[in-house]
Amino acid sequence: MIFRQLFDAASSTYTYLLGDGGEALLIDPVYEQAPRDMALLQELGLRLIATLDTHVHADHVTGAWRLRQSCGSRIALAEVVGADLADRPLKHGDRIDFGGRHLSVRATPGHTSGCLTYVLDDESMAFTGDSLLIRGCGRTDFQGGSPQQLFASVRGQILTLPDDCLLYPAHDYRGITVTSVAEERRFNPRLGGDVDEGDFTGHMNNLHLPHPKLMAVAVPANLRCGRPEGDAPAPEAPSWAPLTLRFSGVWEIEPMALLEHAAKVQIVDVREAPEFIDGLGHLPGAMLVPLSQLMERIGELDRERPVVAVCRSGVRSAQASVLLTKAGFPQVANLAGGMLRWRFESLPVACD
Structure with missing residues (x-):
């Protein structure tokens, strides 16, 4: 049981x-x-x-x-x-x-x-x-x-x-x-x-x-x-993309869903700078903001646009999602499985 x-x-x-x-x-x-x-x-x-x-x-x-x-x-x-x-x-x-x-x-x-x-x-x-x-x-x-x-x-x-x-x-x-x-x-x-x-x-x-x-x-x-x-209808999940709420309280977006909605979101990669250009590469259009700098650079993000946090496996980006939500960002999601999952599904990457 x-x-x-x-x-x-x-x-x-x-x-x-x-x-x-x-x-x-x-x-x-x-x-x-x-x-x-x-x-x-x-x-x-x-x-x-x-x-x-x-x-x-x-x-x-x-x-x-x-x-x-x-x-x-x-x-x-x-x-x-x-x-x-x-x-x-x-x-x-x-x-x-x-x-x-x-x-x-x-x-x-x-x-x-x-x-x-x-x-x-x-x-x-x-x-x-x-x-x-x-x-x-x-x-x-x-x-x-x-x-x-x-x-x-x-x-x-x-x-x-x-x-x-x-x-x-x-x-x-x-x-x-x-x-x-x-x-x-x-x-x-x-x-x-x-x-x-x-x-x-x-x-x-x-x-x-x-x-x-x-x-x-x-x-x-x-x-x-x-x-x-x-x-009155029950409150619904965020409507800007298909998301899944994890038991940890973090909303997640699947790689294919992010690919479809990438044009309207801010993609924030929270890895360290060397990882951003390593063998895994990074998502096209991603903004590098290491997790260690996230709170001091939070003013660089647009609170009116959805934010998707990305890292290697989804662990650091989940923490970033929590921090952003606590900081008052209303539309935040974590990329499920991070860059490992993105590459496994053979989706486009940038390495520059």
Whole structure:
């Protein structure tokens, strides 16, 4: 089984990819991270069959609708929330198959009325959403939350899993990535040890937390499974050339595509000067700006025209692409495979 834990820094949200037999699930995808997720799926050779949300999030918009538009995946979340566009409303005891594996669905309300926990078939992993966080839990003061329900959910549906079952939450604000049933049963200050329902309820009813900043936007959007209002189309890939987004976050252009679009782009070769005229040669019309000089010579580039970075193999030029993007260039791509790939495909070069 393939397992990846992904992170959205803006909302401190973890997204989880599980794959088996060429099929994949994504748990708690984030709208803005859909290109990243699709790039990873492509690189791993996986077909996304479903997105699963652990609950209706209040701090970010789900990527479920956007991924369905691009991948044809089904949208699954709790039946009780009544979300528009959900393909598979889930309830306690349901089973979600992917490849030769499956997740079982456990209803764990309390943070919200529609919280679900997804448990891997061998009970080695569980994805708890906000019902159980690492040494904490989600708040219980809106969206049908209830401290009494959450106490019962966590104690009855999560902490009854095997001691060595790894627990993966939807968020962590300290950079901690995973915990276990044994750890939380022993060390969770809200729900572990000898804490009883009265202790927990008294604590949760006196948190007095401000509402999440995006709540007024995120909750209505997530009840539409992330579809923008007015059926606005999902953001598209750059239109100036056919590009592929890699999991590293770098857009790449294939050699033949660059040959077709060369007249309208700036080709920046970031190798050192001797390499520019070595046996590999360089692309016709390329401008030599070694990576070591890129930032001090950045004013020589036109921000209004697309930039394609080139090096020997595509490694240094990928770094250049990141630097240019961070510097505010809106249209940047890396030549896939660099000059090695260009020469392998017998495309024209200059050696002067």
